Amino acid sequence: MLTRVPAPVITASSLTKRYGEFTAVDGIDFEVTAGESFGLLGPNGAGKSTTMRMISAVSRRTGGDLQVLGLDPETHGPQIRSQLGVVPQEDNLDPDMRARDNLIMYGRYFGLPRAVCRERAEELLEFAQLTDKAGAKVDDLSGGMKRRLTIARGLMNTPQIFMLDEPTTGLDPQARHVLWDRLFRLKEAGTTLVITTHYMDEAEQLCDRLIVVDHGAIMAEGSPADLIRRYSSREVLEVRFGSSRNAEVADDVAAIGALAERVEVLPDRLLVYTPDGERALEEVVGRGLHPTTSLVRRSSLEDVFLRLTGRSLVD
Structure with missing residues (x-):
């Protein structure tokens, strides 16, 4: 009996991004399958965030091919973005709005009815362990709470692919572990995660498979355990x-x-x-x-x- 291999939701082939003479992403190849937790591990400046921006259809590639959910980001950007959840490196919540309202407003950007946004916001506040902070202003939240709220916001449109760029940078160990627990729950529910990080323990904890990136090139690919067995x-x-x-x-x-x-x-x-x-x-x-x-x-x-x-x- 043949086992059906899930179709990839992201496929990159010779993906390249240049800024003038500088090559940020240097002809990389990878695939991400549905329900997988996929990581890009490397130091700052390795090309991880640039790759994420191309996948998110907010930065045009210089060369190569890229398919996201079967579509080309350069010709179907709005359709792709409607199916993505994005957590950027820096929290960009509206500081003048309350936690709940940040979620409701974001859901409205996707054309969701207000009643649906309110219901979804309450569900996600509970998921992020922020129900008691629903009426708090963003500036009154701790760093870990802001990060969890940003993650909750990225889930308002029930995305097919959830992309997190350095999700725990700047958080203390306790806040990191709380955030990891929330991401584990998404992973167990079958959400496709794409995570960039320069924390090796984070990659080992969260990623089913990853690529190790340096100077825009892939140095190795595999599960954390496989890479450790192979190279150490x-x-x-x-x-x-x-x-x-x-x-x-x-x-x-x-x-x-x-x-x-x-x-x-x-x-x-x-x-x-x-x-x-x-x-x-x-x-x-x-x-x-x-x-x-x-x-x-x-x-x-x-x-x-x-x-x-x-x-x-x-x-």
Whole structure:
């Protein structure tokens, strides 16, 4: 029995965007299927937001092909935008309006009847855990509340594709986790999510599949777990010997053999990629090398990016 593969809701082929001599997006290819949580992971300036703007039909591409919901954004922009929910990097709520009214007004932009907007607004305020703040002015909300309200607003038109550009930038850890919970609920309900982020833990938590982007090009593609298996080790030993000594002892640390699959020298520490971090640390200490601090952790997408580009995501 053949299994039907869902048709992609977004297809990009050799997608390119240039600003004069600068190439922001350099001929990338990817597909997003219905109900998938798809991520674009990379540092600031990697081309993630530019790609999102082309998908959202607010920026014309320079080259390549792009289909969103089977339509070309350059010829069917209004039709595509009517089916998208968009959460921009910066909250652009109306500060002079109350939380509920921000949602109702946004729904009216899509031609929804006022009664439908009111009902939908109440549902989304509850979803965003903002029911008790429905009558509050935007300026009286915390950063996390504003972000949740922006997400609620982006869902007013019941979009087929929900696009979030750096959704948790600037939020404290507690607010990030509350926001992640709301996005998990959308994902479980089958909403297609397209998320840009430079937080590797966010990508690991939220994305079924992602592309790692740097300087407008795709460096790797796959699920978070697949990328970590492909490009990194099971564990990472972080050791610090002092900024003046880290590079000096790197060869000695690498001499522990099979327990050091790879050693990366960073300005403030050494990263030892290893199948067993505790044993690797024992070997390092057994050779008379005594780090000032040490940490054993599992590999992350940060390590994947470092392997692919030679630099940290937060550089």
